Amino acid sequence: MSPAPGLLIAAPRSGSGKTTVVLGLQRALARRGLRVRGAKCGPDYIDPAFHAAATGAPSFNFDSFAMGRPLLNALVAQTAGDADIVIAEGSMGLFDGVRQETGRTGASADMAALFGWPVVLILDVSGHAQSAAAVALGCARFDPRITVAGVVLNKVASERHRRLVEDGMARIGLPVLGALTRNDALSLPERHLGLVQAGETDELDQRLERLADAVEAVIDIDQLVALGRPTQADAATAGTALPPPGQRIALASDRAFSFIYPHLLASWRAAGAEILPFSPLADEPPPQDGDVCWLPGGYPELHAGRIASAQRFLQGLRAFAQTRPVHGECGGYMVLGETLEDADGHVHRMAALLPVSTSYAKRKIHLGYRVAHLLHQGSLGQAGQRLIGHEFHYASVTRSDESREAAFAAIADAEGTDLGTAGHRIGQTTGSFFHLIATG
Template identity: 80%
Template sequence: MAPGLLIAAPRSGSGKTTVVLGLQRALARRGARVRGMKCGPDYIDPAFHAAATGAPSFNLDSFAMGTPLLESLASEAGQGADLIVAEGSMGLFDGIRRETGRTGASADIAALFGWPVVLVLDVSGHAQSAAAVALGCARFDPRIEVAGVVLNKVASDRHRRLVEDGMARIGVPVLGALMRNGDLALPERHLGLVQAGETDELDQRLERLADAVEGGLDLDRLVALARPTRLRSLNPGRSLPPPGQRIALASDRAFSFVYPHVLSGWRRAGAEIVPFSPLADEPPPDGCDVCWLPGGYPELHAGRIAQAGRFLDGLRRFSQTRPVHGECGGYMVLGRSLEDGDGGTHPMADLLPVETSYAKRRMHLGYRVACLVEDGAMGAAGRRLVGHEFHYASVVRSDASRDTAFATITDAEGHDLGTAGHRRGLVTGSFFHAIAPA
């Protein structure tokens, strides 16, 4: 079983992804078999990990997943690997108010697997005071070990010496530093990084990140910090069961937000996944018994989707005899219309009684626990699922009632949020991204 370490930070925007991708690629090009993992419900970063390492990257979520599933995923990732380089989410301790170990925070993952934490510190705007931040992180949670820090956005050699002086006072090793360099930044949009498949010259960007990390960090020392992945349970974890035997999966720039562990679990259960591209005006393949429209960026391609007659007509025909489910962006496309960011309204599949808008933006973010109202592609009535919601689109018109709802939902603390999504015939959908069974 491969050893691992967790790259984390005190807050978002510190440069975790820059360091992680550079480290993963630098080690991979040395010949190491590296596997990435991502803490929390993020469906963009794992694709970058896969591009950097050449191997799939799974999510690890201490709120949405039980310990057996977490350990199953870590075990699967670690088989045949030399090192697991996991990336934290938000700040190291940021999560929800739940019992220790079930907060969704990255620290829970480090504690569960015994992985040392390497802290990425954005030191722009301070010097010795950065040590106080590192010391606080090192002492806040006795379950974890902060094994060292990487300094990011260093302004000069003098600045670096001042920061290192503070670290020496508290006895936290400095494992390297990256100078302030805007050329290392990856392009972003409203839901995070531009997707790996859309990032121009991605391989060249990853090579530049690897060059920077190799030149600024002590890679041998970092690798030596990794510790064996601690696994306690031999029980296989419960993952989402496949919605069918042959799954037609919309897959292109408009539909790409699928958790890798979900697809892996479906395949392990014997399902076949058949991708098709709505943007290429491809209909769901006839030989499939269920169609899945994942999230993504349909709001950026609404006009093109509205003109994809073969896709829309094929989707409608498919839905007459076989289940169709849409998550987030897929749900929007199953509705009557979608308003893009410029205020243009585009007709969609009209399979669910909902109209959505990206022009009227409001961020919706958080864990959700859903209970299915009726039998459908996601399971039988009463099944409980844990997932996540993150989008800026809003519902502008909807025929909403429990009689047409996909599920009833609560937030992570159990507060009732009413109903979510819609169902009509064999078609279901909601803004909810399912992660695992509750």
């Protein structure tokens, strides 16, 4: 079977309405009976869960910086091989990424270029009319590797406003596939790291149905789908994101611990590992038949009091760590620390397995790719193992053992700037603020 056609839905900048259009389009196509697969370009770990809810199928992240070509090709081929159409969502602006060689910038445009997907631009036209065409023309000409096939207008003020914008698009020869007026009722709830998680969004299925209705009412979906082109990925390519850290992985999974990349879980399962979910918020300890425990990121700062009172969980975690590896990412790392201060300034005792204390009351944004080299042998690899991940949080460190002996990894940013060390390692317990995407 040949790979499914695909489209990349992107925008010149963040906040243009990509996710609204993508989810509405995915659900509209799925309820027509098509096998739709979503994908997210870049390291966003929230949107794929919404794609999965809209389509009923898993959605992976594709990242041209963090993933080697074999892994990227394998993930794209798997996605396109299980679908009738792939609707991929860009992140930030179409060309926004890091300063690296062409094709490895992490920008959404790399995905369109590598896999032959035409781009549909979502244009927020509030505040301008014909000038929107100049923005679209710039996107169409900026990178000769890609094809901008059409535009969808968002936040159109009136019918007259739409005609003026379409006049500009006619001058540059880009088809307008549809136009949405401003409608706050279609917005999804947000918090400090982006959208409220799919699992926490009230009446999510009804919201998706309303988005699909809105998209079908104003966008020529048949014309848009006809713009798709076959995905240029080789199904025979094999690539591994990260070897399983154990055969039976006890995975914290609830509203406080949910940020783990779907491609990692799929990769671990494909390698024969078994995932054993448990809920710290329900005061469940790690399953004792697990041979490694993984605490992913999420929102522990919103549930710090509840976690601190979950003594079965904390005691079970400490007992687990005495004999088996435990790893925490971002929020999971904070819970492995000594204390966590919430937004109201209340300090809560955590697991005290790592020498770090954190605060959500003292906020500072930390954002960017991290290239790490392990300082010690452990469940994630030998000393020197190269890992690539991404950091995005607002927590501050209020106390930490800064010795290299207690550090987890040496890290640099995407441009190779030395950032010193990250995280901690005490015995078999490790943790850091960055979310692992793949081995280097």
